[in-house]
Amino acid sequence: MSQHQPSDLPPYRAVLVVDIKDYSGYQGVEHQSLSEQVPEILAATFARIGRPEVWDEKSFHDSTGDGYAVGLDPRRLPLLIDPFLTGLQQELAHRHELATGTAAHNPVRMRVSLSVGPLTDTGHNLLGDGKGTHRVEAHRLVDAPAVKELLERTNPTLTFVAAILSERVFQDAVATGYTGVDASEFTPAEVRIKQYQGTAYLYLSRASGDALANGLVPGTAPVAPPAAAPVDPPAPAAEGNRSRGGMGDLHEVSGTIIAGNDGSVQTGDGQQIIGDPGLAVHNSEFTGGIHQSAPRRKRGRRP
Incomplete structure (x- = not known):
């Protein structure tokens, strides 16, 4: 003890x-x-x-x-x-x-x-x-x-x-x-x-x-995180197979495009664009030909 x-x-x-x-x-x-x-x-x-x-x-x-x-x-x-x-x-x-x-x-x-x-x-x-x-x-x-x-x-x-x-x-x-x-x-x-x-x-x-x-002890001051690199905005999603607007983009389109007189464009792969076909093609990655369809004549009665 x-x-x-x-x-x-x-x-x-x-x-x-x-x-x-x-x-x-x-x-x-x-x-x-x-x-x-x-x-x-x-x-x-x-x-x-x-x-x-x-x-x-x-x-x-x-x-x-x-x-x-x-x-x-x-x-x-x-x-x-x-x-x-x-x-x-x-x-x-x-x-x-x-x-x-x-x-x-x-x-x-x-x-x-x-x-x-x-x-x-x-x-x-x-x-x-x-x-x-x-x-x-x-x-x-x-x-x-x-x-x-x-x-x-x-x-x-x-x-x-x-x-x-x-x-x-x-x-x-x-x-x-x-x-x-x-x-x-x-x-x-x-x-x-x-x-x-x-x-x-x-x-x-x-x-x-x-x-x-x-910082209170040298080297202990909080360091701001580096700024994030800018990210390009994603491409707009397609609305089914149909796009609207004279300046719409066509991506990877091949074949023949048939441009209607009403401004519609029918592509060879089944897509349809409503607008100016010239502008649409101008903004697309397109290979192929364009055919402008003639306007339909209205039938009249013979005298």
């Missing part, structure tokens, strides 16, 4: 982690202001989508320096994907529109990761809360090259958010249809960073630049 005593499983929590793109590229004097803005932006986003109470429900939460980490009820996972990611995109775009000075040329852009699993949580936001494998996973994902490169390949004044979901989040909340976003809008990517390895799913609520042209 094992000497290890079983432990109670911590409660399941959804983990939302955000990082500011190129945080280290800002001057040191700006770091405090940027860090303080992040929770304000998140709170404003929940208000923007009409769900401010979700931000108030957060359990553990703390700054990561260049970002923020939040623990939430896992039932909120679908909402954290949609409409939260779109709301965050809109909130950052709105702030960029209002920016002045150097900030107008250097918009705040974010990477977002979502994970879910058992994490310590006393409900009092203590130092030991929010600890566990899936918290580590969320931080590894937000730093993954795949999501960094994705945001880099977008237009900096159009796309402000790039998201990456753990496989568990994707399977539980997206593939099952609980979100308002179709599973086909996500692109799988293999992630290997430090000791972490797994499949994650990339998402943009507003695609632009090379990511729009070539």
Whole structure:
């Protein structure tokens, strides 16, 4: 028997982690202001989508320096994907529109990761809360090259958010249809960073630049099928052995054609054409002769 005593499983929590793109590229004097803005932006986003109470429900939460980490009820996972990611995109775009000075040329852009699993949580936001494998996973994902490169390949004044979901989040909340976003809008990517390895799913609520042209992972953009070659319309079907019209076609007609004075044409093979025999023959593949019949005279009484 094992000497290890079983432990109670911590409660399941959804983990939302955000990082500011190129945080280290800002001057040191700006770091405090940027860090303080992040929770304000998140709170404003929940208000923007009409769900401010979700931000108030957060359990553990703390700054990561260049970002923020939040623990939430896992039932909120679908909402954290949609409409939260779109709301965050809109909130950052709105702030960029209002920016002045150097900030107008250097918009705040974010990477977002979502994970879910058992994490310590006393409900009092203590130092030991929010600890566990899936918290580590969320931080590894937000730093993954795949999501960094994705945001880099977008237009900096159009796309402000790039998201990456753990496989568990994707399977539980997206593939099952609980979100308002179709599973086909996500692109799988293999992630290997430090000791972490797994499949994650990339998402943009507003695609632009090379990511729009070539896919969230280069080479994954849908390719339009080649245009079908034009097809000649089929020849009109014959109406029995009788065709009408001065420009009708005669195909593979051989023998003698007898053209009546009334415009009828009697072919050697029994077909009859009503119309101008000259035009009919002109449009046919015909070999043989044409005889025009003389008009019949009406018989009269002798005096």
